[in-house]
Amino acid sequence: MLLGIDLGTGSVKALLLAIDGTVIAEASHAYTVQAPQPGWAETDPAEWWQAVAIAVRTVMQNQDDCLPNDRVLAIGLSGQMHGVVLTDEQGEPLRPAILWADTRSSAVVERYRTLPLNLHKQLANPITTGMAGATLLWLEAQEPAIYKTARWTLQPKDWLRFRLTGAVATEPSDASGTLLYDVMADTWAIDVLEALHLRANWLPAIVPSASIAGSLTVEAAAHLGLQSGLPVVAGAADTAAAMLGTGVLAPGIVQLTVGSGAQIVTLRSQPIPDPQVRTHLYRAALPHQWYTLAAMQNAGLALEWVRQLLGLSWQQVYAEAFTVAPGCEGLTFLPYFTGERTPHLDPNARGAWVGLGLHHTRSHLMRSALEGVAFSLKQGLEAIVATGIDANELRLAGGGTLEPEWKQLLADVLQLPLHSITVSTASARGAAILAGMGSGAYADLSAVPPVSSTAYPTMPRSPDVGLTDAWSRYQSLYPQLRYWRKHLP
Structure with a gap:
């Protein structure tokens, strides 16, 4: 073992x-x-x-x-x-x-x-x-x-x-x-x-x-x-380690992992920096490989904060949030509780609900939080694509993406097919694989056992007007709030 x-x-x-x-x-x-x-x-x-x-x-x-x-x-x-x-x-x-x-x-x-x-x-x-x-x-x-x-x-x-x-x-x-x-x-x-x-x-x-x-x-x-x-x-x-643990062993796969934060990664055979310096370039676990990373700091971290604030169980989150129409009737959420890396590189960015009205309920608040996190992932994906990566579909990993309606929202926002893979504790699995390689249990990379998982595709639906409008609001809010933070006491 x-x-x-x-x-x-x-x-x-x-x-x-x-x-x-x-x-x-x-x-x-x-x-x-x-x-x-x-x-x-x-x-x-x-x-x-x-x-x-x-x-x-x-x-x-x-x-x-x-x-x-x-x-x-x-x-x-x-x-x-x-x-x-x-x-x-x-x-x-x-x-x-x-x-x-x-x-x-x-x-x-x-x-x-x-x-x-x-x-x-x-x-x-x-x-x-x-x-x-x-x-x-x-x-x-x-x-x-x-x-x-x-x-x-x-x-x-x-x-x-x-x-x-x-x-x-x-x-x-x-x-x-x-x-x-x-x-x-x-x-x-x-x-x-x-x-x-x-x-x-x-x-x-x-x-x-x-x-x-x-x-x-x-x-x-x-x-x-x-x-x-x-x-x-x-x-x-x-x-x-998680890339190794989920079977991302060669360039050509773009993978989204959602946990406390979220990462979109793809392997490269050469170190190619981002000319706009919005994404990260790190060494991979295997020799002569690098990976480009879009890192969003606030995914599950922000959703957990909202869930606790609203007094919801995770079962209630999904039961209530998806009773609300896309776009949350004008309510928009920014998830930047701990600042943000891709694409803003702003440690002072902060979260907000904008557009609150008397007609909004806790279900609207929760749905808008899910949409806000999905929109932050969309910005990360756009930054990855801008480095010259073709993203025709995404592999979806991480424990924060198990609920079907949440996966469907991600597919609808990203407008890409999502192929969920079920791998237990990917980083720990990758660490165990490295132990096998170092100890000689695996003679080379070809001896590493393939990931045993089933891909469950989630296809994006046609763009929804509510989501389209919400995306436009989301994109406009960060620059405006950044100005407010810098110029008001």
């Missing part, structure tokens, strides 16, 4: 994968994201460590009784991108981890914009808050003692691997999402670090995603309930 561990934003997921690709068992355990100040997002890594043990022990207890003599051959990791975990020499965190959704660096990130053009070309990505480089600039300015004391700056899953093995490393898919990485040269961007006066000696060595980066220590094995000495593979960033 192969064990994949995905260290997500709000929970860790563990998955046991048989060599033939069968999912044997899976489990998850949640932890908290703290916001000690508005715009901040932090988690104590000690919570990650405890949650990993609970999830792994649970998944081992839940494994199929028909495999009593099977054992874990290797461990693979995936995790949330962009964060910063500052540690001492032994890997002990010096402060809570700062996460991708954190916008505290919005002022200091302007230092990136003063870099010369040749350095921007090395980064090949939009300059946004929440990235490790921007966060480190904030830490240098605001917490200089910790900044100077720290021995390592790590991505979340790389910190977890350090804790599991005692070995420090990163790999290209996570490193390329830090704004400290030369995407074109495939290495740390030392010129950028020097220009920003950031330290370079605390960055870990970069190893291939499928390489063995260490072995499970006796202490970590006791914590997880596993045998010590197990090989631990470097792993990959969650989006890169």
Whole structure:
């Protein structure tokens, strides 16, 4: 068996994968994201460590009784991108981890914009808050003692691997999402670090995603309930691992994943940056591959906030929202609760309901939230297409797109056929596959078992006047509200 561990934003997921690709068992355990100040997002890594043990022990207890003599051959990791975990020499965190959704660096990130053009070309990505480089600039300015004391700056899953093995490393898919990485040269961007006066000696060595980066220590094995000495593979960033886990192995597929945020991704065989710098370009989990990413920060995150605010169960959400006509009788929702990346690159963007009237009910509020998230995905798709990608249909993945009426709304807004695929815990599955590749269970990529799933196509209906009008309102609102935010007290 192969064990994949995905260290997500709000929970860790563990998955046991048989060599033939069968999912044997899976489990998850949640932890908290703290916001000690508005715009901040932090988690104590000690919570990650405890949650990993609970999830792994649970998944081992839940494994199929028909495999009593099977054992874990290797461990693979995936995790949330962009964060910063500052540690001492032994890997002990010096402060809570700062996460991708954190916008505290919005002022200091302007230092990136003063870099010369040749350095921007090395980064090949939009300059946004929440990235490790921007966060480190904030830490240098605001917490200089910790900044100077720290021995390592790590991505979340790389910190977890350090804790599991005692070995420090990163790999290209996570490193390329830090704004400290030369995407074109495939290495740390030392010129950028020097220009920003950031330290370079605390960055870990970069190893291939499928390489063995260490072995499970006796202490970590006791914590997880596993045998010590197990090989631990470097792993990959969650989006890169999820592509591997859902079977996106070659260019030509465009995939939409909806979770807390949403991502539209497609593989490339060459690193081709977005000339408008609205989408991201990162390294994939497999060698000699990159992927273009449109990243929308507020999908399930915004819908969950609205659901709780309105006092609805998810069953009530779908039962009530779709009794309302498309366009919600003039009500429009912007989902930018944590700022937005694609296409606005604006950490200060905020959410809103606009057009409220006495005739609107909570059903209108909920339906407009679903439409607003769908419209944000449409803007992300347009940005992907503008990079030269042909999108004639979308593969749809992620747990946030199971309800048929919600899928139909997405198809109607995007005006593309959607082919839903049902893959359990895609990032953890991708991590397990990397464990198989690194440990020799899979001799090469051709030995990786194909994704066993059924595609359920959802075809778009003819454009609805209500949705068409709502889309026009949606597009016009962000520029107007941005002006209001900038010019009014």
